[in-house]
Amino acid sequence: MKPTVYYGSIIHGQSAHFASLAAKYEEMMTRLDLSTIAKGDKVAVKMHLGFRDGFQTVPVFFVRRLVKRVKEVGAYPYVTDNPTAVYNAVDRGYTQETCGCPIIPVSGVKDGYRYETEIGYRTVDKMNMAGALHDADALINLVHVKGHQTCGYGGAFKNLALGGYCGEDRWHKIHGVEDSAPWVSPEKLTPGHAEKLVSSCPCGALKYDPDKRTLTNLWHECMNGNCLECLEADRDVGALNLTQANFAAFQELMAVAAGKVLETFSSDKVFHLGFLLDITPQCDCPGLISPPVVPDIGIVAGRDIVAMEQAALDLVAQASLIPKMIPPYIKKTNLDPGIPLHPFQRIWGAWKDPYLVCSYGEKLGLGSIDYHLKEILPPEETVKMQEPNRVFERQPTFY
Ligand code: SF4
Secondary structure, three states: OOOEEEEEEOOOOOOOHHHOHHHHHHHHHHHHOHHHOOOOOEEEEEOOOOOOOOOOOOOHHHHHHHHHHHHHOOOEEEEEEOHHHHHOHHHHOOOHHHHOOOEEEOOOOOOOOEEEEEEEEOOEEEEEEEHHHHOOOEEEEEEEOEEEOOOEEEOHHHHHHOOOEOHHHHHHHHOOHHHHOOOEOHHHOOHHHHHHHHHHOOOOOEEEEOOOOEEEEOOOOOOEOOEOHHHHHOOOOOOEOOOHHHHHHHHHHHHHHHHHHHHOOOHHHEEEEEEEOOEOOOOOOOOOOOOOOEOOOEEEEEOOHHHHHHHHHHHHHHOOOOHHHOOOOOOOOOOOOOOOOOHHHHHHOOOOOOOHHHHHHHHOOOOOOOOEEEEOOOHHHHOOOOOOOOOOOOOOOOO
């Protein structure tokens, strides 16, 4: 049977609470059935709390409601994220008082609360899983859906992979795996040719160190697929073997790493909720306020990480990219409607296929890319419904 993904659209059929996204969210949590969390369970609510000025994360409004639901089953929720994001979460409105539960650094205050975990993927043999996820009894994967510079898309897998391990693994091992697929032949790389390749790149992605005679690619800056200018400059030499495999490695490692986190839980104690609101081109790590490049869509939720991720990507694909919102520092976008690309590929490069992580997740047995989308309180229905009752604030009601 196909897994069900619940969907609540930002569009409502009436200007009334019963039809609104808040009401849909409540109904989605009911259908998810949090009762499989046991009384007394310690429940990790893993989310990104943002950095610096980056407040476009899952609104505390939804966090608080979820925390309340978890408490109603007699469990003990805590919100968790990387130590820095937790330390200054108050700057973006997340506190114990507003969330309704403690906020705990996922890997301890100095990244030392961690468990060495076998990964066994290409150059990455081991990573250190964050203790606050490893030791939890249940997991709520609370996800801000947005773009990502390196892999096109940041969602449910990324929240557990890059967000579920300590900092050095995130930045060096996961972000370094693109180099595990050899892409440059050093014997063909004369200093003169290297300089030619560097100057051919319109995005500043290529850097050459003449002392070490090494060429590096800043993969997050490389708009591959939308731009192949270095390969053109290399045509007669053949020093480069830049392919989609370099970018796919990042996605596959995300699936492997997230799968290791999920392995520490019983499958009936894991829930995924994706917020397709404030869909920024970049992930939450730069700590910036960014223009949304896709209109707000709504919320998806399910117990199957692959299905939820696939559904979120499909909904973004069906929405329109807003070209005027793409910031000018993102060069080489492909807005040609004749070329079938996902909106995140149009922004970050055709080789950064956001669906890859879903296929890898399915291959690992983490879920299914085939899903049943169940829309909750669709606007076409609520527009015809009788509003139960309406409370007007004619005097302070404190309702
Ligand atoms: S593909 Fe384009 S952006 Fe990427 S390194 Fe080559 S020239 Fe630069």
